[in-house]
Amino acid sequence: MRALISVSDKTGVVDFARGLVDLGVEIVSTGGTARALQEAGLPVTYVKEVTGFPEILDGRVKTLHPAIHGGILARRTADHLDQLKKHRITPIDLVAVNLYPFRETIARPGVTLEEAIENI
Numbered sequence: 001m002r003a004l005i006s007v008s009d010k011t012g013v014v015d016f017a018r019g020l021v022d023l024g025v026e027i028v029s030t031g032g033t034a035r036a037l038q039e040a041g042l043p044v045t046y047v048k049e050v051t052g053f054p055e056i057l058d059g060r061v062k063t064l065h066p067a068i069h070g071g072i073l074a075r076r077t078a079d080h081l082d083q084l085k086k087h088r089i090t091p092i093d094l095v096a097v098n099l100y101p102f103r104e105t106i107a108r109p110g111v112t113l114e115e116a117i118e119n120i
Contacts, residue, residue, distance in 0.1 A: 003094040004047075004072070005037070006030040006063065008101070014040040016096065028092070030062045031055055050090075068092070 003025050007013050010033065017027050017037050027044045029037055037044045048054050051065040063069070071092035074080040084091060105111055105119040 001025045001093045002028060002071070002090055003096065004028045004063065004068065004092050005096045006033050006047075007096065007098045009098050010036050013037070013096075014042070017042055017044075020094070025094070028068075031059060 001024065003017075003020050005013065005017055005027055006029060013033060014037060018040070020027060021042055027037060027042065028047060028050055029044050030047050034044045034046050047062055047065075047068065051063075051067045053065060055062045066087070067089050070084060070087065070089045072095060074084050074089070074091055076091070081091075083089075100119040102116070102119045106116050
């Protein structure tokens with residue numbers, strides 16, 4: 001099994017990922033989340049290792065790649081599994097993400113439009 005974990009609020013993510021690793025799940029993760037998991041001693045595969053492509057546009061584009069979305073969206077039918085195999089894509093069985101703190105950001109006094117947009 002394989003899980004994609006990419007969170008802005010990392011509260012509890014190490015314990016969550018450790019539980020998955022203990023169950024034999026391979027963790028694939030993005031920059032900051034991957035670093036947090038790695039620093040906690042957990043095995044993690046960076047998304048860029050899966051895609052062969054770095055994060056770009058200040059981290060706005062990390063997982064938008066067929067090697068990720070194909071693994072998430074594929075049904076477990078023979079046809080889909082054959083397509084994944086043909087393109088060397090591993091299925092992703094679980095996705096754990098959370099949203100940027102937009103509400104909290106725009107509630108701050110003096111927040112700029114740019115700061116608000118960065119948290120959408």
